[in-house]
Amino acid sequence: MGKAARKKERKQKVRDVFVGRPFEGLAAEPELIAMREFVPSGTARLSLAGDNADRKVTIASVLPMAAAAFVRADGEVFVGLQVQTRSGDISRDLGRALTWALEAEPGAVLSVPDTTSPSQPGERLQDLLDVDAPLEVEVHEDFSWWLPDDEDEPSGEVAMSLQRANDAIMPTERLSPGAYWVLAGEKAHLRWVWPAEENRLMQALARLSAAGTLTLGDETKFAGSFRAHGLLVPVWDLDPEAHAREWAEPAKQLGERLEEAFASLDDTPLDAAERRARDGLIGRQFTLR
Structure with missing residues (x-):
């Protein structure tokens, strides 16, 4: 790699800065922390800002296979909180996952937050949500909400994964x-x-x-x-x-x-x-x- 190319690459890199209070400024901060840290099975409807205000988006404590996000066949978006983070800013990782899901096709799954464009740090949750909106968390006894209401009972590996998740829940x-x-x-x-x-x-x-x-x-x-x-x-x-x-x-x-x-x-x-x-x-x- 030549000197000019190396210089260009350095300019593209975004310095990863640890954010100690990633959800600061959001009215939903306490609920996001609880869902991230100790709520085993919980969901809540997000209030998005701007052009996406009418989109149906659910944030969840954990998704199947600890996915960062997925889009159901009906277009409903799900974003997971208990995921493997990729940067020092959890809010930015979640913002990346949410942005991906809003643009993804039905049936798509994001395993980890997308960081494929280092020159584009991406928006944080604070940029995408109504910052004054509370989060009304629904706590579930199990993970049956992973499956759409009209879907048949799971079998095989899917059923085993669901059972393992259910067995790990603390009331x-x-x-x-x-x-x-x-x-x-x-x-x-x-x-x-x-x-x-x-x-x-x-x-x-x-x-x-x-x-x-x-x-x-x-x-x-x-x-x-x-x-x-x-x-x-x-x-x-x-x-x-x-x-x-x-x-x-x-x-x-x-x-x-x-x-x-x-x-x-x-x-x-x-x-x-x-x-x-x-x-x-x-x-x-x-x-x-």
Whole structure:
């Protein structure tokens, strides 16, 4: 390769920059993170912007064979969140997959996000969606929604793949935006994605902790938190014998207390007891496996 050709190739390359909070600016940020990280089988209708506003597009936690996107025979578009990423910006990878699917023929499948044009970085989700639109996630008990309603029962390898996926599901229910009840083996948890700056969220949690109100009632406790795509996700241990719907009201009340704690931070800094509580909460961060 000659010097001129090498220089041209360098100009075409797009520097891959890691984006720590890829869904920032989207009202759907908490739901996208939950579906990406711990919702096993969930779908939601996307609200597209511009000329594609009328297109029917479903975003899903995971698609068959962990595909990035596919188009059904009827033209309905599906985009998967739990996929192998190709760049440091998940939002851009998803934007590439969505752009591909909007232009693809019925029946087409995209295994991984398309990065065949390095000189064209592609649009991010923030460029393609109505940024103010919420995401109404429907959580499913299994992956039967993978198949169209008019399709016969699968057989052979397809049936085995569907069964394996179903067997791996942990029972999950959505309590409110970003808040999910999960039954993980013998333990039940509330995992709540909060769209707030980490330090401020930690202060609000500490204020409740010092006041003894950082729970959802008896037999519950704050377990810790983990980071996911730039946001902190608090986790509570719950009674596994109770049904998910029994936690809807306690979770609502906890959310109201947290909102009040956020508001109070503007006027009153943490006192000594609250600072000690914050230090204790910081030490209870873990990695979700």
